[in-house]
Amino acid sequence: MSIRHGLLALLEQGPRYGSRLRTEFEARTAGTWPLNIGQVYTTLGRLERDGMVVQDGEDEAGRALYGLTEAGRAELRAWFARPVQRAAPPRDELAIKLVLAVGAPGVDVRKVVEAQRRHVAQALHEYVRQRAQALGRAPxxxxxxxxxxVLEQLICHTEAEIRWLDHCEARLLRLRTETPAP
Incomplete structure (x- = not known):
């Protein structure tokens, strides 16, 4: 995820100070991807170094405001126009866990799948509840x-994980019935 571009997008709306950028970023992303305030200021420093933002005065409390430059606007437009690359999928701890559990002595892979399914079902329930609350506000x-x-993306990913777990369990059952016992 590009914090750099996220901050540029928020600055497109006008000058902001660091902690306000952090708060707005977390609000926009439903708190799913919290930011460390140090990370915000480090990123702002790099954006300033690269000519994409400038310090644009101070607010009434004396906090430095950052504003977008034309180079920052151009970078933001280019980012919005580029598709997100899917060439190298990120490491998925669950997939790694299941792959390694298959050959691990004394591990019942179906129990690993069942435990994950219960956990994911609870997460799905919570995301659906949060979505219902959000729909009750000013959508x-x-x-x-x-x-x-963000919530709907989380719901889709969670539903996909449940389908994949179902697929894994079906594959394990099929292999158990097709493979003769030693």
């Missing part, structure tokens, strides 16, 4: 729309 407001999009 046309950009902040609520952003929250809904």
């Amino acid at each position: 046309g407001h950009p902040d609520e729309l952003a929250r809904l999009l």
